[in-house]
Amino acid sequence: MLVVFGGLPGTGKTTLARVVAARRRAVYLRIDVIEQALRAATQCGEDVGPAGYIVANALAASNLANGQDVVADGVNPVPESRQAWRDTANRAGVRLVEIEIICSDRDEHRRRVEQRAADIAGLVLPTWRDVLARDYAPWPEAHLVIDTALLTPDEAVALVDRCWRSTATGGEG
Numbered sequence: 001m002l003v004v005f006g007g008l009p010g011t012g013k014t015t016l017a018r019v020v021a022a023r024r025r026a027v028y029l030r031i032d033v034i035e036q037a038l039r040a041a042t043q044c045g046e047d048v049g050p051a052g053y054i055v056a057n058a059l060a061a062s063n064l065a066n067g068q069d070v071v072a073d074g075v076n077p078v079p080e081s082r083q084a085w086r087d088t089a090n091r092a093g094v095r096l097v098e099i100e101i102i103c104s105d106r107d108e109h110r111r112r113v114e115q116r117a118a119d120i121a122g123l124v125l126p127t128w129r130d131v132l133a134r135d136y137a138p139w140p141e142a143h144l145v146i147d148t149a150l151l152t153p154d155e156a157v158a159l160v161d162r163c164w165r166s167t168a169t170g171g172e173g
Helices: 013-024 031-042 051-065 079-092 106-115 128-133 153-168
Strands: 002-006 027-030 070-073 096-102 144-147
Touching: 002 013, 002 079, 013 027, 013 070, 013 096, 013 153, 027 031, 027 051, 031 051, 031 070, 051 070, 051 079, 079 096, 096 153, 106 128, 144 153
Parallel strands: 002 070, 002 096, 027 070, 096 144
Antiparallel strands: none
């Protein structure tokens, strides 16, 4: 199975994706880690374009072909990035769960963005202004939406677990 987390920075997607991957013993692919490694290795500056997503999809495909479940963690801001995950799942012949993480409480979202610390060497975290200005297209595709302003992390992970089990058995996600 391929589980894709998306959402703006500071919504809680990395917190949730890490827990879900660990519980399921799935391969965990974090776009921020891949992009920062590309910046460090290529001296390409801040904008690595779609390269991080291309690498992550290739790693996902390789691990899915090896029989591993994969949890992908990235903003997935545009339809093209989300379609790439669908294509990867289709080519691998696995089920896909798409999860958009939101934080409907604007003050809480801002607090999270402003108070978080980088956990990747060299990564410059976005400011609240950066988050507000980010190009982020709506998700018209069918997917699970989790509002971390309304659910605790444990409740959100439990919801993902239920969706995972349902999808794995062929039920509705």
